[in-house]
Amino acid sequence: MSNTPHELHEEFPAKAEAIHALRASDDHFRKLADSYHEVNRALHRAETRVDTISEEEETRLRKQRLSLKDQIAKALA
Numbered sequence: 001m002s003n004t005p006h007e008l009h010e011e012f013p014a015k016a017e018a019i020h021a022l023r024a025s026d027d028h029f030r031k032l033a034d035s036y037h038e039v040n041r042a043l044h045r046a047e048t049r050v051d052t053i054s055e056e057e058e059t060r061l062r063k064q065r066l067s068l069k070d071q072i073a074k075a076l077a
Contacts, residue, residue, distance in 0.1 A: 006040050008033060011069060015076045022075065029075050036068040 009016045022029040043061045045051040053061075 006044075006065070006069075008036060008072065012073070012076060018076055019072075026075075029072070032068055032071050032075065036065065036072060039065045039068060 008019055012019060019033065023033055024030075039061055042051070042053075043058065043065060046053045046058055046061070
């Protein structure tokens, strides 16, 4: 278990400007980034024990975050 936030600018440090530009110009990318942020925040709250969720829910959120990250990486390529 990691309690380190996985913010997009930390996951893709070389793409910070591209992330900002795509969020401003691409509705689909903005929705992906917003969804990633929501899932990432929920996971971080669970990992730091601010919120209590089941192991199954935590696993589901981890898979969802990974899927969103993969989609974002493709958009940034």
